[in-house]
Amino acid sequence: MNVSNLRQIKYLLLLINILAVMFIAIVIRNTTQYICMLGAASSFLFEVKAIPMNPNGNYFLVFALSAVLLFNFLLRQFVIPSETDKITVTLLLDSAATILLMVFEDFNYNGIILWIIANFVYYVNSPKKFLAIGIGIAGYIFSNYGLLSIYTPLFSIEKYFVVYQSFTRTLLFILYYSLSALNLIVFIIFCILVIQEQEGIIEEVNHLYSQLSDANKELKKLADIKEKMGETRERNRIAREIHDTIGHSLMSISIGIDAALTLIDNNPSQAKRQLQTVSTVAREGIADIRRSVSALRPDTLGSHRLSQQISHLVDKTVNATGIVIHYTCEEKLEFENDEENAIFRVVQESLTNAIKHGHATVVDITLEKKDGNLLILVRDNGCGCQHMVPGFGTAHMKERIEMLDGSIEFVSDDGFAVKAIIPIRVEGGNDKSIDS
């Protein structure tokens, strides 16, 4: 807003100055004709101390020099606003034009120097600016008509005014003096605006700095929160892994040992086999834990493919617990690591829950693709539960599935069912046919 004000003031200042120099040229030219028309040339010459040597030529030159000023101004404003060297050249041209204008008009108007000073103030940012402004101010003082006319005869524009009748004369005087005064006033306003603009820039810098430090603080806080969140997530993951792997193994072991305890008296050899199985489960559990710990870094399942993993899990569980598991999967299960991991853990957890809480004897596991989604369904014939109390397991399942933008529901009618739907990522190699 301030900048556009300043631009308008510059336009105004140039306009006033061009009007003032043209006013003098036009008055001289027209009054000369008027005096000749009146036949008062001789008496006029006796009245004046000097006359313009070439009023018609001066008239033309004043217009040409005004055009130079206007042209240079437009160059600075629109064509070369950021090229310092070129701007300096135009300012020097302007200065030369200004000196010529004042000489042609015998210093009857020297306000045009203020235009030059204003431009130096506005455009130049080197220390030379102050030299130029100093020269400008000195020029303004010493080019004063009253001062110069003491030393050398200069023609006086006022002598041309008094040729006319009182009304015209008054009008010309008013025009002449108001242009000079207006020029000075607008120049002062221009200077005030420039100072204000520079103050404005300082304020803006201060404002931006405070905004920046605020943002920094905010960022610090966010980083802290993020760190805490990361910690929490990591903790949750560890908890999940421990629960999923150790929990499952320990449960299989405890059930296996219970079975061995039951068999040990009646059928020691069976018990021995049972214990061997338990031992295998325990070893696998250890391996599982190791795998989990290593998996805690990258969230992967290891090198096994998902379908193999699930098959292995099913076999292992059947061997350890003796329940019946129907595993149905018609699809090629090729997913990204995080997806495979989540699917596997959901299946594993559902199986664990079915045995541990539902005391199920038959579990159906079905994986199928449907409408771009993968459907995981784990049903058992266990006792289900009337009021499901969400525990670690279900919460982890929910987290994992939601991370993949999927949904999960737990249904308990006859037995218990876990139903998870995961959207399949398109770039996943779902449709890759692998002939094996």
Add this chain to the structure above:
Amino acid sequence: MKIKNSFLLVAVLVASLLSICLYALLSYTRQTQGKDIVLELGVFAGPYWDVTDEDYYKLVDKAIEKFEQNNPGVHVHYESGVRMIDYSEWLSERILKGETPDVMIIPSRDFNMLISLKVLRNLGDLISSDPEINAGSFFPFGYSSGSMNGRQYALPFEVNPKLMAVNKTLLQREGYDVPSLDWKWNDFYDLCYHLTRDLDGDGQKDIFGVCNYKWTDAVYSNGARLFDRDGSKAYFNDAGVIEAVKFMQRLNDLNNDIKLTKDDFDMGKVAFMPLTFAEYKTYTTYPYKIEKYMDLNWSFITLPAGPSGDNVSVADSLLMGISSNSSHEQLAYRLLKTFTADSEIQLDIYNYGHGASALKEAASSPQVEKIMQDKMAENDMNYDSNLIIQVLDNSMFCPVFSKYDELMALANNTIEHIISEDENAESSLRKFQRDILKLIE
């Protein structure tokens, strides 16, 4: 949109600036590549010095013709038909418009003004580097009439000295000789005293000693002056002026307040009458002579010398100068010289002009006498070249400046009143000096 507009604006400006430059260039080449250089000349047609004129442009044209022959490729242009009374205004308009003629006749009242406005070029360096002319080429008063504060701004084109016409017929009838050229106020007064008388006894004076003898004539011939060159000082209470006014009071008493005119002289009733060289030419040459009384016999002498002065009279001088703004300085100077310092052209002043030449070589040429005799009526063939040269040598130049006319009108009224009312010359002139100084300031 905005950028597009500004580019359009800049384009228009560039185009306009270029066209301005082109125009300037074209007009410049038109000026310089013109086949001929044209010099502007400012002259007027007569009448000048209150005499009628018909042949003035012949003189101007002859000078121009000679100049153009000597300077091929240069033409001189002047606006004809500018009357002498309009000339000052015409020249002022040209100056004001910045179209000052390269060479111009300078109206004597405008001389100071033209110098102060720097319209006239100082001729000092041109004359000092010119072997053909110098100050000594001209009669002193003529040369000094073109100078101001020791600087030469103009040269005299023609001059108009004052002589004393003598009615020889009347003097012979009354038994007196024509006075010698070094006659004094006393001789003059004595003659007037004796010549002013009643012939037929009717109580009215029938013949007179002098008419049209002005108090200024007395002042100048008494070695006094009224103003300095630029009109910034006045000397009305100087002893010489007071003495002259007292002398005028004595002379005036002889005529008993009868106002005499030129007609009285023409009718043979007056013995002496000052008149200018231009008037003398018209008096003695056709066609004016035919209208006058043919049986009168004229002669011419100097004006009488006052006790502190000499037989000098005031001479008018028609000056020519060069514009300080002339783009053909040397040519303008040559044209000025053709008019003012070329004896062939200066001789033509006696043929076609009004006055006399201020160029010594021309004025003292034997041809002058021949030219004048050819123009004169038979019984007036008494043109005395030596007398005219003596008068020219002793003439003084009366400075004329912007306020000269009004100041002199005032002085005339006041001093003629002092003379006719026989007021105390000292006290009245002291008072008048105070008044005139206030006006000058």
